[in-house]
Amino acid sequence: MTYNPAVFGMKKIGILLILTLLILSGCVRNADGEGNEGVHRKPDKKQAPYYDRSTTECKMISDANPWLLRFSQKGFYYFVMGTDETENSWQFYFQSYDGKDAIPFCLISSGYVRDFSVRMAGEETGLSVLRTGDRSSILEFDASGKKKREIFIDETLYDLDGFPRLLANADGQYVIGWNDKAYFINGEGKITGSVNVDGTIRELFTSDGRKPYAVVEKSSDKNNERVLIRLDEKKNMAEIIKSLSNDEIKIFPFEDGFVSVLSDRMVFFRGGEEEVLVDLDRQGIVASQIQYVSGDREEMSLISVDPTSSDLKVLNFLLKKRTESDSASEASPSDSQMFAPDGRRIIRVAIPADCLYQVEFHAKKYNQARDDAIVEIERFDGSLEDYLGKGNRPDVIMFHDHTELDEYVKKNLLTDLLPMFNVCGVSKEEMIPKARELLGNGSENAMYAMAARFRLLLRTSDGMELDEAGRCDAERYLKWYGKFMKENGFSGAGTLENLLYANLPFYYEEKSAEASFTSEGFQQLMMAYKAMLDECQGKLYIQSSDHKEVEIARGPRWYASYSCYQLTVPGVSMKGLPGQDGDSHVYVRLDDPMAILNGSDCKEQAFDFILYYISLAEPLVKGDTEGSYGKSGNTWAFFSVWEKYLRDEIYESKRPYVSLDGREMFYTEEQCEQLKRLINDAVPETRTQRDVYGILMEEMVGYLNGGKGLEETCKTLQNRVTLYLQENR
Numbered sequence: 001m002t003y004n005p006a007v008f009g010m011k012k013i014g015i016l017l018i019l020t021l022l023i024l025s026g027c028v029r030n031a032d033g034e035g036n037e038g039v040h041r042k043p044d045k046k047q048a049p050y051y052d053r054s055t056t057e058c059k060m061i062s063d064a065n066p067w068l069l070r071f072s073q074k075g076f077y078y079f080v081m082g083t084d085e086t087e088n089s090w091q092f093y094f095q096s097y098d099g100k101d102a103i104p105f106c107l108i109s110s111g112y113v114r115d116f117s118v119r120m121a122g123e124e125t126g127l128s129v130l131r132t133g134d135r136s137s138i139l140e141f142d143a144s145g146k147k148k149r150e151i152f153i154d155e156t157l158y159d160l161d162g163f164p165r166l167l168a169n170a171d172g173q174y175v176i177g178w179n180d181k182a183y184f185i186n187g188e189g190k191i192t193g194s195v196n197v198d199g200t201i202r203e204l205f206t207s208d209g210r211k212p213y214a215v216v217e218k219s220s221d222k223n224n225e226r227v228l229i230r231l232d233e234k235k236n237m238a239e240i241i242k243s244l245s246n247d248e249i250k251i252f253p254f255e256d257g258f259v260s261v262l263s264d265r266m267v268f269f270r271g272g273e274e275e276v277l278v279d280l281d282r283q284g285i286v287a288s289q290i291q292y293v294s295g296d297r298e299e300m301s302l303i304s305v306d307p308t309s310s311d312l313k314v315l316n317f318l319l320k321k322r323t324e325s326d327s328a329s330e331a332s333p334s335d336s337q338m339f340a341p342d343g344r345r346i347i348r349v350a351i352p353a354d355c356l357y358q359v360e361f362h363a364k365k366y367n368q369a370r371d372d373a374i375v376e377i378e379r380f381d382g383s384l385e386d387y388l389g390k391g392n393r394p395d396v397i398m399f400h401d402h403t404e405l406d407e408y409v410k411k412n413l414l415t416d417l418l419p420m421f422n423v424c425g426v427s428k429e430e431m432i433p434k435a436r437e438l439l440g441n442g443s444e445n446a447m448y449a450m451a452a453r454f455r456l457l458l459r460t461s462d463g464m465e466l467d468e469a470g471r472c473d474a475e476r477y478l479k480w481y482g483k484f485m486k487e488n489g490f491s492g493a494g495t496l497e498n499l500l501y502a503n504l505p506f507y508y509e510e511k512s513a514e515a516s517f518t519s520e521g522f523q524q525l526m527m528a529y530k531a532m533l534d535e536c537q538g539k540l541y542i543q544s545s546d547h548k549e550v551e552i553a554r555g556p557r558w559y560a561s562y563s564c565y566q567l568t569v570p571g572v573s574m575k576g577l578p579g580q581d582g583d584s585h586v587y588v589r590l591d592d593p594m595a596i597l598n599g600s601d602c603k604e605q606a607f608d609f610i611l612y613y614i615s616l617a618e619p620l621v622k623g624d625t626e627g628s629y630g631k632s633g634n635t636w637a638f639f640s641v642w643e644k645y646l647r648d649e650i651y652e653s654k655r656p657y658v659s660l661d662g663r664e665m666f667y668t669e670e671q672c673e674q675l676k677r678l679i680n681d682a683v684p685e686t687r688t689q690r691d692v693y694g695i696l697m698e699e700m701v702g703y704l705n706g707g708k709g710l711e712e713t714c715k716t717l718q719n720r721v722t723l724y725l726q727e728n729r
Helices: 013-025 324-328 358-369 384-389 402-410 419-424 435-437 474-488 495-507 518-535 602-614 643-651 669-681 687-704 708-729
Strands: 050-059 077-079 090-096 103-108 113-119 123-132 137-141 147-152 164-167 174-178 181-185 192-196 200-206 214-219 222-230 239-246 248-252 259-260 265-270 273-279 290-295 300-305 313-321 347-352 373-380 397-398 453-458 459-461 541-543 549-551 573-575 587-591 592-595
Touching: 013 192, 013 402, 050 192, 077 113, 090 290, 103 123, 103 137, 137 174, 147 174, 164 200, 174 200, 174 602, 200 248, 214 239, 214 265, 259 290, 300 347, 347 358, 347 602, 358 373, 358 602, 373 384, 373 602, 397 602, 402 435, 402 587, 402 687, 419 435, 419 602, 435 587, 453 495, 459 495, 474 495, 495 518, 495 687, 518 687, 518 708, 573 669, 643 669, 687 708
Parallel strands: 113 164, 347 373, 347 397
Antiparallel strands: 050 313, 077 090, 090 103, 113 123, 123 137, 137 147, 164 174, 174 181, 181 192, 200 214, 214 222, 222 239, 248 259, 259 265, 265 273, 290 300, 300 313, 397 592, 453 587, 459 573, 541 549
16 A cells, blocks of 8 residues: 545544545546546656757856755745854845856744745745744745745744755745644734645645645555645645656656656656656756756756755756647758757767776766757667678767777777867876876877776785895795784785786797796785685685686776775885886776777767766766765766876865775875886786686686696696787787
8 A cells, every 4th residue: 555645524534534545446526526547557757748948057056055045936945054153143045047146035043944835926936934942933034035024833843953845835824844744824924724644755845836735655564655645624634646756856846737757758747647758868867956947848947956965056948849840840860860859959878888888878968058068878788890880880988997999099990089178178197107108009199098097906005024135026025915914904905906917927028929827926826815815714706607606716806996005004005017027017007998989970979978077076886876866975986187186185185084994084295206206116917817717717716616627727828818918919
């Protein structure tokens, strides 16, 4: 049962039971007098009409509260706290939708603001503010922000704790939704009626300025259920309008019914009828950020707010329905592949199926802010060669890492991005030199991709692993690291994979296509490596070809942050990995670089999206969702390719990072200088190194699990790597 309205005056349990059964059967009459047929077929959003879109951006006042805004057809209201010397002050602002600056509206310097509501006063719009303090009251302000009067509320509502909701009706009456009850208040502050609801009132609004409606949430052990109801003061009851599914994000009154916002569409409903009104994906609007809807089917306004963004702004999307003459003059079939129905240029971005799913959400955010271009994400399975070989011609390609660029540069398939920097006003000098070097694929006069961030391959060190000459080879480090883990209570062998990976280049030569994996030196390294894995009790797993878990190392652990838990141990630092030559080696990899194909005819728009994506201050991390965007993950936890981010978030940052044990840590001057040296000394990972490591892991499964001899394993490895090097020489 999704909702059980509390009905005053029902004295017989039998009547309530019958009503409950009717609700369960889907035959309850809703507030519009039409039967609820139960579950409706989900309307196909292909039915949605086409709209031309224009966008106006409104910058909010700094320090504004973006979580509590109230909207009218002319503009919106919000407040900033602490604007004078009093303990509690609330400076309200009014801002129109035309992009003009906010106007100070009114100041409340005592009590606590609980909620506020837009109030219609004839043709003008006023504001009503629910305040608590010595007594609960409603402050009324006219359209100019002048205080008209204060209405002291009945003592029943003396202390409105929690999150009460205020609704100002056009007839001068008020509704206060507090927990599981709605109170009707007249102009003198007296309670004229109340309605109980089964749940908590989350929203209040009117459909025509007089009839009050509420969204009620009922929590249970399994999930939260929501329902839209109409509050009837005369009958002292709540009439069910619609049970809301988990897909429905928000509800708004609209013309002679309501609009339900889903993740990819807006659906109009009245009674049992539903109609797809707007295809939000087509319009490039993020559903979860829609805060207000007004207008009609011919021309409507959608107001969007991202409260998690550091750059507080409100976007006003004006959607104007296309006429029959507009449809008749639509672009030719060839143009339709280049332009969206609303006239925006389509930028097609292809990403591997296993690549960052967050690109799709960031594309939504990009589309929401652009009226001239719209990004379409295409995921492909298998290799990029197969994808392009099937005739697909995207504008932008995302690679897994920088090692995949080389063959496409050699085939002259990628656009040089350097000339575009001057057009967009961003300088390549703002990039970390090491990242700039890798993205140029060895050329100082070209750059073929842009990446979001870089990673480093490092080791933990306290200096005790070094010999008298200040050097340390791989085997010496393995012995030290085992002791270090025991002394500091660490488990796992992540550093061991990094060590093995960094030493591979000592046992093969690309140019001559020769390998030495049967040598005594490599066999000793593998024996020491296996001994350490056995000591870690096989806590590392990968999936074998038959999808069974086997105890084996998972591969190198690239550091994406400098807030490593080892840094919290006194005297410990991060350094390059020890090689068989006794020197330290730092490897660097660039994640998810994007490149523009030479065949693209919208290169400037494509480059604009690439810069937008790789410059995000708060890239999503795995596990984030659209709803949690911006709320998890620390910006400074990432190595950005932009020098500015490293400076602001690490080198000169006064903000702490949180260690794995929950402690707040600050970067020391020594740590910052060490990080700069590591970046400058880093050498790029190569595709050969990565592929050879993959072969190594495949062949070493038997040996590491104790079922195959080392000599036999090394011979097989030697043959496979030699063949690979010869084929790719």
